[in-house]
Amino acid sequence: MKRYEQFAEEIAALIRSGVLAPGERIPSIRQASRRYGISPSTVFQAYYRLEHRGLIVARARSGYFVREQARRLFAEPGVAAQRADPADVAVSELAFSVLDSLRDSDTVPFGSAFPAPELFPLSHLAGSMTRGLRGLSAEAITTAMTDGHVDLRRQILLRYALNGLSPAPEELVVTHGAMEALNLGLQCVTRPGDLVAVEAPAFYACLQVLERLGLRAVEIPVHPRHGIDLEVLAERLATLPVRACWLMSHLQNPLGASLDDSAKRELYALLKRHQVPLLEDDAYAELHFGARPPRPVKAFDDEGLVMHCGSFSKCLAPGYRIGWMAAGRFAGAVSRLRLMTTISPSVPAQAAIADYLQRGGYDRHLRRLRLALESQQQAMLAAADRHFPADTRITRPAGGYFLWCEFPERVDSLALFRRALKAGVSLAPGPIFSATQGFGHCIRLSYGHPWTARSERAMATLGRLLADF
Incomplete structure (x- = not known):
């Protein structure tokens, strides 16, 4: 073992034995360097290793602390019982x-x-709002109502590119949060009385949209770790006239389940075979605990069947209500429907978020x-x-x-x-x-x-x- 690994194990042993209690501050890098006769960089490497293992946590301007840990590992919740019949929604x-x-x-x-x-950088966003408004020309205020703020669109496409995706610019529709995007997408591919496959349990706002639009739910069980049951979904698609799917492939609300890449690929192949569009609700994409976000189902979409919906509401600016959809083959219909209903999300809010993202503090x-x-x-x-x-x-x-x-x-x-x-x-x-x-x-x-x-x-x-x- 390298010296930093040895030192990390020594601290880990103190944590496991209770000598260092949950919530207790551990020696600073400088203190540990002096006390144990090792270099500050060795201490930093050890603390980084312990932080990655979830044993300690860094607090800004306070140092490192032993992370609170549950003494027992809770068993996973069960998987919902299968339900074959479509259901009317009233929640x-x-x-x-x-x-x-x-x-x-x-x-x-x-x-x-x-x-x-x-937890959000509200004061920095306020400064970005001022700068964004100052930089808006009279022409831009009106043109952005149709297509979305040009700098915001560029930043959203850049976030996609950083995750290995390259949706066409013309399929990007800026909306009032992800919820408007999901509403618009569902309205473009369904009519009252149609069947929509949803998760069980599902995000309650999804069920409220189905209720409002007079749609019926086909519930698909979700495993608390691995995500939606693809075998059940395949059976439902083969036997029922499902017109659309509304799913969260990553950090599903309320379970937090995530499909792995092979399951996402299998899910897309299944939808492609039946030509059933997917509304992929990815509002929690940036809140992963790992080093990189998993790729969405949209990454495997080669026919424009996936309407991938994202938002800044859960990760940056809740009250600004700015979201988007990479709408695939449905982009034109979604864009026209948005113009017929809400016309445009707030242009000043778009300008503010664009300014914040351009300044490099988002990550x-x-x-x-x-x-x-x-x-x-x-x-x-x-x-x-x-x-x-x-x-x-x-x-x-x-x-x-x-x-x-x-x-x-x-x-x-x-x-x-x-x-x-x-x-x-x-x-x-x-x-x-x-x-x-x-x-x-x-x-x-x-x-x-x-x-x-x-x-x-x-x-x-x-x-x-x-x-x-």
Whole structure:
């Protein structure tokens, strides 16, 4: 072993034995160099190795700390039972009751759909807004309403290129967040009464769109790690007149599951064989914990069947509502439909994000955001270990900011939601993620906010409420 590897193992042993406790600050690089008689670069290499293993975490201007760890590894949640019949969708009232619970700032936001505002570079974005507005000509304000801000389009295409994709510029449509893109895409390829394949569990906003458009859901089970069940999807496509698929191939909400490259290739081949378009919701693409983001299904699309939808709402600028779609063969129809409905997303907001991206701070921000979310995930898992029942099953996604928790069937997640809300804690109950309001013993928790003593008390509260079942 090299010296930095030996030193890393020495620190790891102290962490495993409890000599260095979770949350405790470890010696700084300078202190460790003096104490152990090794060079600062050796200490840095060792700490980088420990950080990569998830044993320590760097905090800006504070040093390195032992990461919170759960003592036990939770079992994975089960895979949803298969359902053959298409289902009418009616989840909006329930979903809105959950969303309404988040308006009270005194409520612990474990049910939140967004990370904490303090994790975003809002002051830098404000400066970019000023510069962006100053640089907008009168002509650009109107031309950008049709095609999107030219510099923003260039930056989005550059992000694609960095991940090995090269969608044609003419297929890029800038939208009011990813949700408008997904809405427009679905409207272009379906009519009321049509069948749409969705995940089970699925993102509740997806189900709300199906409900609004009068579409019927064909639920496809999702494995908590490996993603959608391709065998079931193949059977449904062969036996039912499915007109479109709406899927998250990476960091699926609410499970956090991701398909690997071979599964994505197989998924695309299946859709291509049946000529079924895919709405690929990739809103969490930048929130991966690994070194590089996985490639989307769009990377295998050679016929323009995939409408790949992204957004800055979850990773940079939530309130700016800027998203996009690489719409493939449907770009013209999507663009025209957007002009017929909302005309254009905010041009000043587009200019602000374009200015921010051009200044080169985006990747630094993303690295900090990912580290914060990974640390917060570990803290929530450790708290669940301390407070939740022994037979709890919890996902451990490789990114994003959600945990899916499965409890014994005696737990009623809607009753838990109501009781937790009275105690000042929000959560997202399982039935809002199902076209048939299944998953009644499951909840989704967000670790998107910095972990505090208040967060710990909220987990203890949930643990006591769970014990009542």
